[in-house]
Amino acid sequence: MKITKAEVGHVARLARLELTEEEQETFTGQMDAILAYVEKLNGLDTAGIIPTAHAVPMENAFREDEVVPSIGVDNALANAPDRVEGFFRVPKVIE
Amino acid sequence: MQYQAVIGLEVHVQLLTNTKIFCGCSTKFGASPNSQTCPVCLGMPGALPVLNKKVVEYAIRAGLATNCSIAQRSVFARKNYFYPDLPKGYQISQFELPICVNGHLDIEVDGKVKRIGITRIHMEEDAGKLVHGDVPGLGQGSGVDLNRACTPLLEVVSEPDIRSADEAVAYLKKLHQIVVYLGICDGNMEEGSFRCDANVSVMPVGSDKFGTRTETKNVNSFRFVKQAIEHEIERQIEVIEEGGRIVQETRLFDPNTGTTRSMRGKEEAHDYRYFPDPDLVPLVISADWVEDARLSLPELPEAKRARYLAELGLTAYDAEVLTASRELAEYFEACTALYPQAKSVANWVMGELTRALNEDGKGIADSRVTPQLLVDLLELIDKGTISGKIAKTVFDEMYKTGKAPAAIVAEKGLVQVSDTGEIERIIDQIMAANAGQVEEFRGGKEKVFGFFVGQVMRASKGKANPALVNEILLKKLKG
Numbered sequence: 001m002k003i004t005k006a007e008v009g010h011v012a013r014l015a016r017l018e019l020t021e022e023e024q025e026t027f028t029g030q031m032d033a034i035l036a037y038v039e040k041l042n043g044l045d046t047a048g049i050i051p052t053a054h055a056v057p058m059e060n061a062f063r064e065d066e067v068v069p070s071i072g073v074d075n076a077l078a079n080a081p082d083r084v085e086g087f088f089r090v091p092k093v094i095e
Numbered sequence: 096m097q098y099q100a101v102i103g104l105e106v107h108v109q110l111l112t113n114t115k116i117f118c119g120c121s122t123k124f125g126a127s128p129n130s131q132t133c134p135v136c137l138g139m140p141g142a143l144p145v146l147n148k149k150v151v152e153y154a155i156r157a158g159l160a161t162n163c164s165i166a167q168r169s170v171f172a173r174k175n176y177f178y179p180d181l182p183k184g185y186q187i188s189q190f191e192l193p194i195c196v197n198g199h200l201d202i203e204v205d206g207k208v209k210r211i212g213i214t215r216i217h218m219e220e221d222a223g224k225l226v227h228g229d230v231p232g233l234g235q236g237s238g239v240d241l242n243r244a245c246t247p248l249l250e251v252v253s254e255p256d257i258r259s260a261d262e263a264v265a266y267l268k269k270l271h272q273i274v275v276y277l278g279i280c281d282g283n284m285e286e287g288s289f290r291c292d293a294n295v296s297v298m299p300v301g302s303d304k305f306g307t308r309t310e311t312k313n314v315n316s317f318r319f320v321k322q323a324i325e326h327e328i329e330r331q332i333e334v335i336e337e338g339g340r341i342v343q344e345t346r347l348f349d350p351n352t353g354t355t356r357s358m359r360g361k362e363e364a365h366d367y368r369y370f371p372d373p374d375l376v377p378l379v380i381s382a383d384w385v386e387d388a389r390l391s392l393p394e395l396p397e398a399k400r401a402r403y404l405a406e407l408g409l410t411a412y413d414a415e416v417l418t419a420s421r422e423l424a425e426y427f428e429a430c431t432a433l434y435p436q437a438k439s440v441a442n443w444v445m446g447e448l449t450r451a452l453n454e455d456g457k458g459i460a461d462s463r464v465t466p467q468l469l470v471d472l473l474e475l476i477d478k479g480t481i482s483g484k485i486a487k488t489v490f491d492e493m494y495k496t497g498k499a500p501a502a503i504v505a506e507k508g509l510v511q512v513s514d515t516g517e518i519e520r521i522i523d524q525i526m527a528a529n530a531g532q533v534e535e536f537r538g539g540k541e542k543v544f545g546f547f548v549g550q551v552m553r554a555s556k557g558k559a560n561p562a563l564v565n566e567i568l569l570k571k572l573k574g
Contacts, residue, residue, distance in 0.1 A: 014175070053377050055373070062151070063145045063146065064148060064149075065147050065150075068118070068120070070120045070121070070130060073127070076132045084232040085128065086129050087129065090238075
């Protein structure tokens with residue numbers, strides 16, 4: 001086994017996903033198969049190869065430090081389920 | 096048992112760019128909530144971040160000024176966690192390949208120089224701001240303002256080389272001075288432009304095994320850093336002495352009580368699952384780029400102080416005061432470029448000018464007394480046009496009005512009287528009016544001399560050349 005049901009449960013919790021027992025079983029099996037497949041790569045000699053950080057062979061995409069107009073508060077909040085004044089309103093966050 | 100504290104600091108430096116790190120929204124402080132946002136910093140699906148080149152330039156400067164190596168290749172990573180001030184559900188940061196590594200700063204505490212290692216400096220975006228309670232209508236909710244989201248930060252991580260609160264403060268002050276000198280941060284701690292998290296642990300003296308550490312968050316003044324660290328050291332020692340164990344946790348400093356307290360249990364949240372951000376391509380920095388940055392660095396305070404001692408012959412104290420801020424140092428240097436007697440300039444800048452500015456709560460940038468005006472004043476003294484004492488009167492007027500000192504002297508009739516005939520005439524009058532004191536002097540009571548000097552200066556409204564007054568008066572009194 002490449003991954004345990006407990007690990008799947010942990011990752012789901014971190015992602016705030018609620019999985020049923022059954023789903024956990026299913027995903028554990030599926031993820032295990034995926035990991036086993038990807039593990040084939042371990043058979044290759046990768047010494048001296050820089051880890052790939054990006055699929056596109058490109059580097060240094062920059063923008064200059066110039067202000068572009070923002071979209072405005074109403075656009076910013078257009079999809080907000082709840083708002084007060086110019087704020088998004090969310091359930092109380094306890095500090 | 097005796098304990099030794101072990102401290103490492105993480106400092107967040109907000110960069111002085113016009114725009115955010117991955118989008119063109121303004122970073123101006125104090126705008127109305129969510130008015131400086133766009134799909135990128137709101138975390139809208141499909142919006143793509145593009146790196147602000149200036150952030151990279153500033154990071155390179157910071158790295159060079161703190162003796163770091165600049166990584167030829169660095170990569171942005173996603174730090175995953177959920178919090179309402181973080182719209183994407185991850186923060187774009189750097190993890191395995193930060194832009195700067197292996198630096199150090201030398202600090203001085205109690206006359207001893209100590210080297211504090213800098214593990215790394217990386218670039219990242221700030222989160223938004225949460226408000227609780229102080230907005231009508233929020234009720235039991237919290238408000239989210241994403242203006243600050245995506246503001247560029249550098250995180251400067253020190254090695255656990257710091258052993259006391261005083262060392263921590265010395266390190267922070269030095270780092271603060273450097274980033275402000277570099278012009279990459281405004282250094283405003285109250286507004287959060289320079290904030291510090293302190294990792295503190297204690298171990299028995301002589302041990303080489305660090306204790307469990309706690310992280311105290313967002314301490315926003317040098318004084319609070321000292322208090323927070325001292326309190327945390329004491330607290331940990333107390334827990335251990337009572338047979339307890341230190342729990343690895345995040346703590347919050349409370350400036351009202353000077354103590355720290357445990358924050359939300361976020362053990363699980365520490366599982367950040369970093370991975371390279373597929374939205375951003377790797378950053379490759381050429382040797383030429385680093386070299387250009389090195390050449391464009393301003394002279395840093397440490398180098399300035401050394402130069403002031405060696406070349407200008409100032410005292411260590413003068414050099415320290417004059418380099419405290421880049422503006423003050425540049426003002427001083429603008430003066431010495433026009434007028435080479437550095438010590439006189441230093442005396443006036445640190446004396447009259449600083450006093451006047453402090454009284455008004457102003458900075459050197461607000462001063463009406465330009466370097467040229469101050470130098471003009473010093474030259475008037477050198478030429479004997481005015482005395483050093485009158486110069487202070489002229490200075491006050493110049494400070495208030497920004498008028499040229501020569502104009503003030505002419506306008507107010509402050510030209511020093513160096514005409515010996517005129518001075519003799521005044522002295523004769525005074526001696527005639529104070530025959531008794533003349534007798535006393537001649538009878539051996541030499542203290543009366545001061546009385547005569549005072550009278551002559553008063554009669555001349557302070558304008559008589561003091562050296563000439565002394566000379567002529569002495570001659571005449573001795574008869």
